[in-house]
Amino acid sequence: MKIAIIGAGYVGLAAGYTLSKFGHDVTIFERDKEAGGLASGFKPAYRRGKDKNWEWKLEKAYHHLFQNDTDILSLCKELGIENKLLLKRPLTAIYQNGTISQFDSPSALFSFHGLSFGAKLQTACLLAFLKINPFWKPLEKITAASLFQTIGGKESWRVLWEPLLLGKFGPYKDSVPASWLWARVFKRTPRLYYFKGGFSICVHTLVQAIKKQQSSILLSTQVDTIVQEKNKFRVSYGGRSDVFDTVILTIPSPIACTIVPDFPKFYKDNLLSIPHLHAQTLILETDEPILEKTYWLNISNRSFPFLAVVAHTNFMDKKYYGGKHITYIGNYLPPDHPYLKMTKEQLLKIFMPYIRRLNPSFQLSAVSCQLFTAPFAQPVHTLNYSQKAPQFSTPIPGIFIANLDSIVPWDRGTNYAVKLGKDVAEYLIKSK
Ligand SMILES: Cc1cc2nc3c(=O)[nH]c(=O)nc-3n(C[C@H](O)[C@H](O)[C@H](O)COP(=O)(O)OP(=O)(O)OC[C@H]3O[C@@H](n4cnc5c(N)ncnc54)[C@H](O)[C@@H]3O)c2cc1C
Numbered sequence: 001m002k003i004a005i006i007g008a009g010y011v012g013l014a015a016g017y018t019l020s021k022f023g024h025d026v027t028i029f030e031r032d033k034e035a036g037g038l039a040s041g042f043k044p045a046y047r048r049g050k051d052k053n054w055e056w057k058l059e060k061a062y063h064h065l066f067q068n069d070t071d072i073l074s075l076c077k078e079l080g081i082e083n084k085l086l087l088k089r090p091l092t093a094i095y096q097n098g099t100i101s102q103f104d105s106p107s108a109l110f111s112f113h114g115l116s117f118g119a120k121l122q123t124a125c126l127l128a129f130l131k132i133n134p135f136w137k138p139l140e141k142i143t144a145a146s147l148f149q150t151i152g153g154k155e156s157w158r159v160l161w162e163p164l165l166l167g168k169f170g171p172y173k174d175s176v177p178a179s180w181l182w183a184r185v186f187k188r189t190p191r192l193y194y195f196k197g198g199f200s201i202c203v204h205t206l207v208q209a210i211k212k213q214q215s216s217i218l219l220s221t222q223v224d225t226i227v228q229e230k231n232k233f234r235v236s237y238g239g240r241s242d243v244f245d246t247v248i249l250t251i252p253s254p255i256a257c258t259i260v261p262d263f264p265k266f267y268k269d270n271l272l273s274i275p276h277l278h279a280q281t282l283i284l285e286t287d288e289p290i291l292e293k294t295y296w297l298n299i300s301n302r303s304f305p306f307l308a309v310v311a312h313t314n315f316m317d318k319k320y321y322g323g324k325h326i327t328y329i330g331n332y333l334p335p336d337h338p339y340l341k342m343t344k345e346q347l348l349k350i351f352m353p354y355i356r357r358l359n360p361s362f363q364l365s366a367v368s369c370q371l372f373t374a375p376f377a378q379p380v381h382t383l384n385y386s387q388k389a390p391q392f393s394t395p396i397p398g399i400f401i402a403n404l405d406s407i408v409p410w411d412r413g414t415n416y417a418v419k420l421g422k423d424v425a426e427y428l429i430k431s432k
Contacts, residue, residue, distance in 0.1 A: 001024045001025065001245045001246060002025045002027075002243075002244050002246075003019055003024050003025065003026045003027070003244060003245065003246050003247070003428075004027050004029065004223075004226075004233070004235045004242075004244040004247045005019075005027070005028045005248045005250060006029050006223050006226075006235075006247065006248070006249050006250060006251050006256075007028075007029070007030065007031075007037065007249070007250035007251045008028045008030035008032075008036070008037065008207075008217055008219070009035075009036065009038060009250060009417060010036075010039060010072075010203075010414045010417035010418055010421065011250040011402050011403065011417045011418075011420050011421040012028050012030070012037075012248070012250040012421065013028070013035060013206045013207065013210065013421065014075070014206070014417065014418045014419075014420070014421025014422050014425075015248055015250065015402065015421035015422070015424050015425045016028045016210045016215055016217070017206055017209055017210050017213070017421075018421065018425035019215075019428070019429070020213035020214065020215035021213055022425075025214070025215065026215035026216070027215065027216050027218060027242070027244070028210070028215070028216070028217040029218050029222075029223045029237060030217060030218065030219050030220075030221060031220070031221065031222040032219065033219055034200075034203075034219065035203050035207050035217060035219065036199065036203040038060075038061055038279075038374050038377055039059055039063050039199045039203070039414050040059070040060060040199075040200070040203065041057030041058055041060070041200035041203075042057060042060060042370070043056075044285075044368055044370075051322060051324075052322035052323060053322060054321045054322050055320045055321075055322075056196075056197050056198045056316075056320040057197065057199075057200040058198055058283070058312065058321065059198060060281060060283075060370075060372035060374070061279055061328070061330070061372065061374060061377070062281065062310040062328045062330065064192040064315065065085075065192065065193040065194070065414070065415065066187060066188060066189045066192065066193075066415070067087070067191050068187065068189055069193070069413070069414075069415035070415070071415050071416070071418045071422070072202075072414055072415040072418045073085075073193075073415075075206075075418050079202075079206065079209060081195075081201060081202065081205050084195050084196045084197065085193045085194075085195060085196075086193065086194050086195070086196055087191055087192070087193050088191065088192060088194070089190050089191045089192070090295030090296070090314060090315040091104065091293055091294045091295055092104035092190075092294070092295065092296040092298075093294040093296070093297050093298070094160070094298045094299075094300055095297055095298070095299045095300065095301060095304075095358060096114045096159065096160070096300045096301060097113075097114055097301075098357070099113065099114075100294060100358065101113065101114070102294075103298070105190065106124060109123060109127075110124075114159055114160070115155060115156055115159060115160070116155060118153070119153050119155035119156045119159070120156075122151065122153035122155075122156060123153065125151060125152075126147070126148065126151040126152035126153075126156075127185055130182050130186055131185055133182070133186075134186075136179045136182050136183065136186075136409045137179070137386075139177065139178040139179040139181075139182050140178075140179040140383065140384055140385060140386060140409065141383060141384060142177065142178050142383075143174060143175065143177060143178060143383065144161075144165065144176045144178045144180060145162070145165070145173070145174050145176075146178070147178035147181065148161050148162075148181075159300070160300055163300040163301065163302045164298055164300055164307075166302055167299065167300075167307035167332075168307060168332055168378075169332070169380055170277070170332075170333075170334055171334070172275055172380045172382075175380070175382045175383065176380065176381060176382070177382065177383050177384075177385060179381070180411065182409065183409045184411060187410065192315070194315060194316055199414070202414075218237075221237050221238060222237060223236070223237045223259055224236050224238075224259060225259050225260075225261065226247055226259055226260050226399070227261065227262060228262055228396065228398075231245075232244060232245055232398075233245075233246070233247050233398060233399065235247065245398070246398045246399070246400070246428065246432070247398065247400070248400045248401070248424055248425075248428065249399065249400070249401045249402075249403065250401075250402055250403050251403060252276065252375065252376035252405075253271040253272070253274060253276075253379075253390065253401075253405050254272060254276065254376055255376070256271065256401060257271055257272060260396070262396060263394065263395065263396065264395050267395050270388065270390075271390060271405070274379050274380070274382075274388060274389075274405050275379070275380040275382075276335075276375075276376040276377075276378060276379055276380065277332040277333060277334060277377070277378040277380065278332070278333050278334075278335060278337075278340060278373055278374060278375050278376065278377060278378075279330070279331070279373070279374040279377035279378060280331045280333055280340065280371070280372070280373045280374075281328045281329065281330050281331075281371070282328070282329040282344060282347050282351065282369065282370070282371050283326065283327070283328050283329075283369065283370040283371075284325075284326070284328075284329065284348075284368075284369055285321070285322075285324045285325070285368040285369070286324060286325045286327065287324065288325065288363065289311065289313070289314070289325045289327075290309065290311060290325065290327045290355055290358065290359055290362055291309060291311040291314060291327065291358065291359065292359075294309075294311060294314060295310065295311055295312075295314045295315045296308065296309075296310055297309040297310070297311075297358070304354050304357075305331075305339075305350050305354060306329045306331050306351060306354070307331050307332065308328075308329075308331075309327060309328070309329055310327065310328040310330060311325070311326070311327045311328075312326040312327065313325045313326045313327075324368075329351055329355070332377075332378050335375075340373060343371070344369050344370065344371035345369075347371065348369055376404070377404070377412075378404075378412070379404050379405045381408075381409075385408060385409070386408045386409070389405055389406055389407070389408045390403070390405055390406050392406075392424050392427045392428075393431070400424055400427070402420045402421065402423070404417075406420055407420060
């Protein structure tokens with residue numbers, strides 16, 4: 001079968017790898033100049049003088065794997081790159097009331113200053129319930145806000161969780177189902193994996209394996225339209241076109257709706273009713289650390305203009321990044337947010353006073369500052385989301401969809417992207 005896959009993120013690559021393994025003739029189309037999608041990496045341009053070049057690539061958005069991310073870990077084993085995985089236990093903390101407090105274990109919760117003892121007990125009960133309860137379906141019917149307040153208590157909701165959910169989901173904070181929260185807590189492991197060399201190592205190995213199986217990846221090739229032609233599909237890109245027996249869309253749903261004009265209105269309406277946020281990361285490369293020890297800092301003070309600070313070089317050694325400290329400042333933003341139109345210099349100016357509140361002794365010596373925006377990177381789950389999430393088959397037989405929106409109940413992640421890619425490939429093979 002001649003198959004077109006649109007998008008070379010982890011879903012597209014895993015689907016392409018599986019299908020080409022079964023002997024199908026696969027072409028993967030990728031708009032960007034590199035594969036990897038949301039987990040793709042970069043290195044600053046070659047440097048002369050005192051600034052050393054980076055040895056490793058870095059993801060445009062902070063990335064790590066959990067110990068129970070079994071699908072991607074098995075793929076790494078199959079690809080022979082499990083020896084490229086480093087396992088560490090970096091610190092997670094929360095910024096609240098002017099203090100950074102470790103917040104990643106039961107003992108850290110009980111030594112946390114911002115809550116009364118009763119509120120800590122209630123929070124512990126909620127977290128324990130989410131950690132041991134394997135049944136997420138009933139939790140899809142109630143909101144995270146109501147679960148927090150009934151089991152976790154009103155105090156910890158007001159002090160911790162409400163500001164964090166507001167920071168992540170903005171106007172949608174009260175619609176997010178408890179199953180989303182369950183997935184976050186149930187799945188989390190304190191020890192995390194990262195690739196020696198960055199996630200690009202995994203992407204590069206997958207790309208090589210796909211090519212070895214006689215399939216191709218067309219980079220810097222944006223697909224403009226896909227239209228039906230008899231029992232086949234004409235895929236048009238950059239003034240050229242080619243005909244395929246079947247197509248898999250791994251791109252965000254709003255883009256899928258524009259490039260497949262023949263999708264019926266009811267189908268587009270359902271896909272477009274899923275709200276999405278854009279992810280934005282400002283990456284600072286500095287001589288001094290912004291955070292001393294913490295890897296991941298959640299900001300629960302909503303007067304701050306950002307949600308999370310991720311000090312990558314408190315997870316991986318700074319020697320791989322020219323000896324500089326690498327810190328991500330992260331935000332999830334609705335499509336009309338003014339930050340999405342700003343330059344990195346404008347954002348840094350807004351963020352700087354708040355960075356100094358995290359570390360008053362910090363002097364800015366950012367030798368480099370990079371800004372990345374990932375449109376539609378965070379689908380917002382609403383009540384009973386599993387009924388709304390796109391299934392593999394679409395109303396056009398022969399066109400399949402598997403993207404970030406298809407993942408239920410989990411929040412998106414490369415592990416689920418790998419599973420989704422493999423699953424859609426197997427589904428397609430069975431259905432033909
Ligand atoms: C801020 C942030 C932090 C994250 N942290 C983690 C983490 O710590 N661990 C983890 O495992 N996951 C993390 N993720 C999630 C992870 O990156 C994604 O789940 C995964 O990479 C999604 O893969 P995908 O293939 O579904 O989509 P994508 O990676 O979005 O791939 C879709 C591809 O389609 C391409 N495309 C779009 N339109 C077209 C077109 N018209 N023609 C051709 N190509 C097109 C895009 O360029 C893109 O490469 C994070 C994501 C974000 C945004």
